[in-house]
Amino acid sequence: MLMNLFKFKGGVKPPTNKTQSVTLPIAQAPLPSRLVVPLHQSIGGTPRPVVAAGDKVLKGQLIGEADGWISAAVHAPTSGTVVEVAMHVQPHPSGLDALCVVIEPDGRDEWIPREAVDYKALTPEEVRERLQQAGVVGLGGAVFPTHGKLTASKTVPMEELIINGAECEPFITCDDLLMRERAEEVVRGIGIFRDLLQPKKVLIGIEDNKPEAAAAMRAAVDALQEPFLVVPVPTLYPAGGAKQLIRVLTGKEVPAAKRSTDLGVQCFNVATAYTAWRAIAHGEPVVSRLVTVTGNVHAPRNYEVLIGTPMDELLKLATPHPDTDGIIMGGPMMGFLVPDPHVPVVKATNCLIAHDDRLFPPKPPEMPCIRCGACAQACPHELQPFEMYWFARAKNFGKTQEYHIFDCIECGCCSFVCPSRIPLVQYFRFAKSEIWAREREKNAADGAKARFEFKQLREEREKAEKAEKLARAAAAQAAKKAAEAAAAAAAGGDAAETAAAAPEVAPAAVDAAKEAKKATIEAAMARAKAQREAAQPKNVEALSGAQQKEIDEIEARRQVAHLTDADAASPAGEKTE
Template sequence: MLMNLFKFKGGVKPPSNKLQSNHLPIAQAPMPSRLVVPLHQSIGGTPQPIVAAGDHVLKGQKIGEADGWISAAVHAPTSGTVLEVAMHVRPHPSGLDSLCVVIEPDGKDEWITRTPIDHKAAAPADVFHHLQQCGIVGLGGAGFPAHGKLTPSKGVAMDELIINGAECEPFITCDDLLMRERADEVVRGIAVFRDLLQPKRVLIGIEDNKPEAIAAMQAAVDAQNEPFSVVAVPTLYPAGGAKQLIRVLTGKEVPGSMRSTADMGVQVFNVGTAYSAWRAVAHGEPLISRILTITGNVHAPRNYEVLIGTPMGELLALAQPHPDTDGILMGGPMMGFLVPNPQVPVVKTTNCLIAHDDRLFPPKAPEMPCIRCGSCAQVCPHELQPFEMYWFSRAKNFGKTQEYNIFDCIECGCCSYVCPSRIPLVQYFRFAKSEIWAREREKNAADAAKSRFEFKQVREEREKAEKAEKLAKAAAAQAAKKAAEAAAAANTENATAPTAETVTTPAVADPAAAAVNPEKEAKRATIEAAMARAKAQREAVQPKNTESLTPEQQKAAAEIEARRVAAHLIEPEPVASAPASEKPE
């Protein structure tokens, strides 16, 4: 149909290399000798394994339970025995291991009971749950759980639902073949998405280098009498990027800061996602296989329907690679990466395997200095300034790279593709991004450690205070008891003695203080009682050598005493000894 299309800035036209693999129909890949199914195949939480070594599983049986809302279940691709749940290498540029379920097929390919869902009758939440349980994730590359994208954004009306059949990367033809052969089911899947999202219009964007796919999709749309528009978009890499396709079809510019395009009333799904969603809804089939292109340095490039978990090396052998093949590239030549070894399994987001050799991908000449030609900025589809980001990434000045919006970079590789100095710009950006993420993690960890440390200090202070208070209370209670006893004893012993006076007088003299702080008062009473006791003891025990003195001697002694008092050699009142006697209490 005729439609006013828009343009995104930049983009490149690499040789498409699609003709090698799109002339043959999709073939069914044979059952591999064993399947290695990584549990983490989508964005979000890592599914938890729910099977153990030795378990017998059926085709489509859930083996990994979704962990959280943004996560999707993982299923056994065929019936067989679980050999182990262990760490195996996963298709990831790091070449590191992650938890995988290894299944030995029994050859029966026996299905588990499949339960379809009537998406029109069921509540949307149930449909989302069904899709999550069927492990439906975005098959375009990122692997975002589909149900997460189908949840409408609050307060924003859905204007456009865009179905991405652009397939802009060279070599890849899996979406092309899917649309040619299974357009009917793709369109039905789109209808499911339409019913859930209720958009004003549905646009199916397909690059104009796939006329058969466009015709097939148009025919299916017409046959089902759906009001979807099949739109041929100009072939220009990366037209299949979600933001670029939105721009081309609607003219809407997605702001860099926007996390989800649903916030501006647009949602994009890959055609493969629509197809697998339809299989899940109408047939209850979980996502256990996908269509994938095997091409590159091979005799027989073709598209295959492949079970998730099939080792890539076994698949590549189907296409008869040339003997000089020296690696497997997963994904396209622009954004793909070389897998660490041929045992790496196919995952939900594997859309293409390219046999790598030096003829197709000549070794890159050494990087030359940037000559500031600005070519990278001209081709950047996100209107970034790759040369600036390159300087700052190279200098590890990550704050500056963020000022130049490095996180808007989709790593499409256009800048590296055109760079006359052959600078691996995207490598620098990936490096900078992962460093920034790592720093963010460290910062969060440091903040958490700091708050925990501060909390511990506060807690220790509080515990100390509580302990001191408890001790004081206990001491006060004991002291009050003793004081009362002592006072009672003193009163009964000698009512007229000055000891009783010293005990009672301050209490009477300062009733206000007593009222304000009875604990303190009790303590003081104890001290005074103790002092009084000490005094009484001293008075009771008169120095022996003064008993039989003559009056003259006594007088002399008294004079000496008086002089000593005057000279402050001794204290007139024996106060100093009082605290000592209080201590043992």
């Protein structure tokens, strides 16, 4: 069946460098000397550790419990002993530490008891919960918890389920080999997603430079008698981006402020479908993944690797050349040099590239931007990278947001085509990190201000309550003295005169209490008024007539509310000016 395909704007065609790592079948990486398993390996909350140093664990045992709905559990990749739960360097451009569970393997690789279930006998909620507890996340790079994407929109019917087998990034071939060798299990996993989302069509998009993978997927679809359609798409980076693949296959453009489900589309990676099937049908949580090991090595190949394996130990399996001077995690377009060769493989690790200056020669010095517009023509999100670059360089982060910097997926197309060799993506990452940092500071300041104002309010309330209590005590004391005076006068024979004076003393005490309470309220209102006046708006000299009118209307409503509150707080029968 032929389909009419669409195009997305921009894109580039870098050298693919894929043939080196597809000549050999998938191999199983041996047990490493130790496993360092970060607890935070997906978007969302950080799982809580449920093991401690000295604990014995089995392969697949829970070691990190999901923290909230958008979070995924973490499991022991093999059997052994927990050495420590401590901070270790994570595979991230920042080089920051993350909380990790360190396991010393015992060599037995002994599994927990695994329970295979028929997912069709479960409710959709139970299937999603099992996927969360199995730690299934998007293995295409985004690592979003898969169960969180398996609920269709309540208002928009699900039209298309897109399965992403494009794998457009150069050097990476793990999805290609997965589809060639394990196509049936991939298709069965797609069936789980289909039954949960109930789409009208299931489309499997594979770039046309992977004919063997496409043929294997078609054969598996036919063997299982599924109505899925395998669609070759043109080889163009970044066709493997979710929004780009949705555009190519359906013609729908997903706006930045919306999710694809709002348009009746959802997208999953082929490796995600495979791990979902293993989790449901075999009771196996995600403890390993396929990783392409390539670059400056003698024997590039794809390996099935335990999560937590040190990258330098994995790289040794491909026999790197002596001049290797670093490890790139991911592809050359969106990947990064890991901060330490000992950092562990995580769920987001789809490729390791041995780096050297021959394969990746140092870039010439950065030259001034000539505003040629080549970056804008290559941008698949139709942004204006040269404008974002100028404002990011000037640290005018507000302007970068006006140019929609957070719509940038950091694909690297702009940097790839820039004739001035400007590392544009690095500037955009810097601007984003600065905006996030300032937002955190602003939120912290707002929280501190709210706490301070609440403290002031509490202190004012406590002062008013204390004054009222003192007034009641003074009234009671005055009444008591009046009674004692009356009793003494009665004992002295002047009872009639004391009885006439006693009623005058008690009302005087009550009036004194009222005056004290009124003074306290007036003092509190005066302080509040002074605070409001001190917080008058600034930078309002150049307001338009419409803006000034709106402010006046708001101020009038505030004054009415203030007078109403003041009347309610005044003693009975009195008005507050």
